[in-house]
Amino acid sequence: MRLEVSLCQARATVMLYDDAGRRWVPAGTGGQSVSRVHIYQNPANNTFRVVGRKLQADQQVVINCPLVRGTKYNEATPNFHQWRDSRQVWGLNFGGKDEAAQFASTMLHALDVL
């Protein structure tokens, strides 16, 4: 079974939108902290997912989100990008604009070929 390929990675704080509270909350536990976020491609079936693990010791997985054809990826600001999955809204608060642009470019490619 072929392994998934990491198409890109970026440092970002992974956030979820709390509809009830109308505010962004950090994904995972242990408060707001930076993760390394990848876009993985599974070549066997041409699927993609966004996976992020905290940089800190426990490497907690804070996002594991399959990409769905037709998803709109919204670059709300140069550093803050967001998209909806079936249940919630994800936000990535990137460490830098260049990383953010690279991630967006890869994301848009993935959504284009899905």
Ligand SMILES: CCOC(=O)[C@@H]1C[C@@H](CC)[C@@H]2C=C[C@H]3CCN(C(=O)[C@@H]4CC[C@H]5C=C[C@]6(CCCN6C(=O)[C@H](Cc6ccccc6Cl)NC(C)=O)C(=O)N54)[C@@H]3C(=O)N12
């Ligand atoms: C600077 C100070 O920033 C802040 O204090 C907070 C914390 C900052 C770090 C984490 C973060 C950073 C940047 C800003 C940038 C703006 N922004 C918001 O949240 C805006 C403002 C109003 C608010 C209203 C709704 C909300 C929330 C949920 C989804 N959504 C939509 O608009 C969606 C978007 C969308 C569009 C297309 C496709 C997909 C999707 Cl998802 N539209 C629809 C049609 O679904 C949204 O994004 N909203 C952020 C913010 O405030 N903050």
